[in-house]
Amino acid sequence: GAGVSQSPSNKVTEKGKDVELRCDPISGHTALYWYRQSLGQGLEFLIYFQGNSAPDKSGLPSDRFSAERTGGSVSTLTIQRTQQEDSAVYLCASSTGTVYEQYFGPGTRLTVT
Amino acid sequence: KQEVTQIPAALSVPEGENLVLNCSFTDSAIYNLQWFRQDPGKGLTSLLLIQSSQREQTSGRLNASLDKSSGRSTLYIAASQPGDSATYLCAVGEYGNKLVFGAGTILRVKS
Numbered sequence: 179g180a181g182v183s184q185s186p187s188n189k190v191t192e193k194g195k196d197v198e199l200r201c202d203p204i205s206g207h208t209a210l211y212w213y214r215q216s217l218g219q220g221l222e223f224l225i226y227f228q229g230n231s232a233p234d235k236s237g238l239p240s241d242r243f244s245a246e247r248t249g250g251s252v253s254t255l256t257i258q259r260t261q262q263e264d265s266a267v268y269l270c271a272s273s274t275g276t277v278y279e280q281y282f283g284p285g286t287r288l289t290v291t
Numbered sequence: 292k293q294e295v296t297q298i299p300a301a302l303s304v305p306e307g308e309n310l311v312l313n314c315s316f317t318d319s320a321i322y323n324l325q326w327f328r329q330d331p332g333k334g335l336t337s338l339l340l341i342q343s344s345q346r347e348q349t350s351g352r353l354n355a356s357l358d359k360s361s362g363r364s365t366l367y368i369a370a371s372q373p374g375d376s377a378t379y380l381c382a383v384g385e386y387g388n389k390l391v392f393g394a395g396t397i398l399r400v401k402s
Contacts, residue, residue: 220393221382221390223391
């Protein structure tokens with residue numbers, strides 16, 4: 179079946195602009211996670227959604243970052259007023275629940291110039 | 292704060308060798324531990340998931356063990372092949388299954 183998909187695959191933006199990154203999880207997966215991978219910080223957790231519960235935003239690095247999940251499926255990660263340190267690969271993962279295997283998408287490479 | 296360490300950082304072996312990748316973590320209160328591989332420019336591929344109550348999992352030539360009390364996991368790869376060349380990442384699942392990742396081991400299998 180279809181895996182986790184993310185769009186766009188690459189995004190180049192100017193410093194100060196807002197960007198939106200999209201994640202389509204595997205159908206039926208109730209849990210959805212966002213991570214980012216950067217050279218200096220490795221892979222780090224950003225936010226997760228589980229069903230209709232309030233999201234766990236404990237990993238978001240600043241209030242410029244936000245995410246939503248509509249209809250328990252598609253999720254959008256928004257970064258406002260982008261900074262150069264936001265340049266990274268943003269990865270989305272989904273799972274059937276919060277104790278199960280996570281399946282990752284191919285990521286969105288964000289470059290802030 | 293949970294910290295995950297992977298040793299070695301890089302490994303180069305001839306084809307056919309058996310090898311062991313090591314992962315250690317500082318807080319034993321984990322839900323599970325997952326091993327991934329990442330090919331250059333790609334996302335993560337899940338290899339094995341070990342729940343906190345389990346001791347090991349096997350899939351083909353891969354075997355992963357978990358010793359929660361000592362904060363250690365190993366990934367054993369039997370009869371390595373050039374196609375196994377990739378970065379291997381260990382991640383521990385905390386509350387909500389938020390994953391905390393190690394920095395990875397870069398594996399190169401020479402033909």
